[in-house]
Amino acid sequence: MSKILVTGGCGYIGSHTLVDLIDNGFEVVSIDNLINASENILDGVKAITGKTVQNYHIDLCDKAATRAVFQAHPDIAGIIHFAALKYVGESVEQPLRYFRNNLDSLLNILECMLEFGVKNIIFSSSCSVYGNATELPVTESTPFQNAESPYARTKQMGEHILQDFCFQEKNTNAVILRYFNPAGAHESTLIGEAATAATNLVPVITETAAGKRASMTVFGADYPTRDGSCVRDYIHVMDLANAHTKAIQYLLANRQESNCETFNLGIGEGVTVLEAIKAFEEVASQKLNYVIGPRRAGDVIAIYANNNRATARLGWLAKRGISDIMRTAWEWEQKR
Numbered sequence: 001m002s003k004i005l006v007t008g009g010c011g012y013i014g015s016h017t018l019v020d021l022i023d024n025g026f027e028v029v030s031i032d033n034l035i036n037a038s039e040n041i042l043d044g045v046k047a048i049t050g051k052t053v054q055n056y057h058i059d060l061c062d063k064a065a066t067r068a069v070f071q072a073h074p075d076i077a078g079i080i081h082f083a084a085l086k087y088v089g090e091s092v093e094q095p096l097r098y099f100r101n102n103l104d105s106l107l108n109i110l111e112c113m114l115e116f117g118v119k120n121i122i123f124s125s126s127c128s129v130y131g132n133a134t135e136l137p138v139t140e141s142t143p144f145q146n147a148e149s150p151y152a153r154t155k156q157m158g159e160h161i162l163q164d165f166c167f168q169e170k171n172t173n174a175v176i177l178r179y180f181n182p183a184g185a186h187e188s189t190l191i192g193e194a195a196t197a198a199t200n201l202v203p204v205i206t207e208t209a210a211g212k213r214a215s216m217t218v219f220g221a222d223y224p225t226r227d228g229s230c231v232r233d234y235i236h237v238m239d240l241a242n243a244h245t246k247a248i249q250y251l252l253a254n255r256q257e258s259n260c261e262t263f264n265l266g267i268g269e270g271v272t273v274l275e276a277i278k279a280f281e282e283v284a285s286q287k288l289n290y291v292i293g294p295r296r297a298g299d300v301i302a303i304y305a306n307n308n309r310a311t312a313r314l315g316w317l318a319k320r321g322i323s324d325i326m327r328t329a330w331e332w333e334q335k336r
């Protein structure tokens with residue numbers, strides 16, 4: 001049973017990936033500093049899988065503490081590196097904190113991989129590396145435009161660090177996964193998106209529907225899109241989780257074309273904000289209280305994925321659409 005070290009394992013995508021890895025026969029261990037997460041989510045992971053997952057409550061920017069985890073687990077077959085600060089707006093206000101945290105943690109992980117002979121890493125990247133893409137759908141070779149935020153910039157820089165590291169270290173194998181818009185919750189509603197101050201569309205919708213917000217604002221309906229609101233590629237978090245399992249299996253089976261490969265993880269369909277709201281209203285059988293407001297700074301007009309490489313190389317297929325996202329997100333919200 002191969003052991004996978006999951007950084008950010010108590011986070012939203014990390015916890016759902018723990019479930020999918022365990023369901024597929026992997027042993028897992030987590031590192032999470034709990035700055036944006038709680039270890040309580042591991043109770044949900046145990047309720048779903050029956051497995052108790054150990055979390056090391058340490059900061060990956062602390063090199064000594066990070067080394068100690070690698071020393072305690074000489075049998076790590078691969079790393080999935082989720083841990084990062086990820087709020088776009090916060091990154092604009094605190095750029096140095098974001099560069100320090102997101103880059104130092106990656107550099108410490110890579111140095112430990114060299115020291116302890118860990119060969120495989122999956123890096124959590126984001127469609128925000130594309131900026132305002134010049135072509136749609138974006139493929140993995142669509143050139144980066146200017147990053148819209150320091151957060152997106154840390155993902156662009158993280159990818160370049162990995163590419164240069166893998167060019168030098170031929171025994172290291174890396175997969176870079178560019179997430180589009182993750183949303184939804186595990187079918188059991190035993191785990192879901194954490195209850196921090198939501199800024200992403202889907203949790204804002206469900207909090208509004210649950211009466212936790214008086215209303216929500218659609219940030220702009222005057223864009224050059226089919227209904228004037230922005231287009232995104234919403235991917236169910238369990239489909240995203242399974243892509244990580246498929247990527248680890250791809251690395252462990254040595255099926256790579258090169259030792260640093262990139263894959264888009266979106267479902268390949270664009271959905272507008274107003275269409276997402278309509279999908280929610282149909283699933284919840286209730287009207288959502290929203291107003292149309294001004295555009296939000298930093299928003300790209302439209303982005304969605306060409307995900308053919310992930311299907312062709314990883315054998316990954318998204319099984320869920322926007323209605324599944326809204327149904328599971330709503331069930332999770334009502335249970336919270």
Ligand code: WQD
Nearest residue numbers: 086088126128181199200201204217218219230273296299
């Ligand atoms: C989606 C659409 C908003 C809230 C960000 C990061 C990306 C990834 C996912 C980390 C936009 C609109 C939203 C609201 C709205 N994060 N919206 N009213 O900005 O596409 O992506 O989160 O990896 O890297 O950039 O996601 O959910 O914030 O916005 O109208 O109250 O919903 O304008 O068009 P985004 P989002």
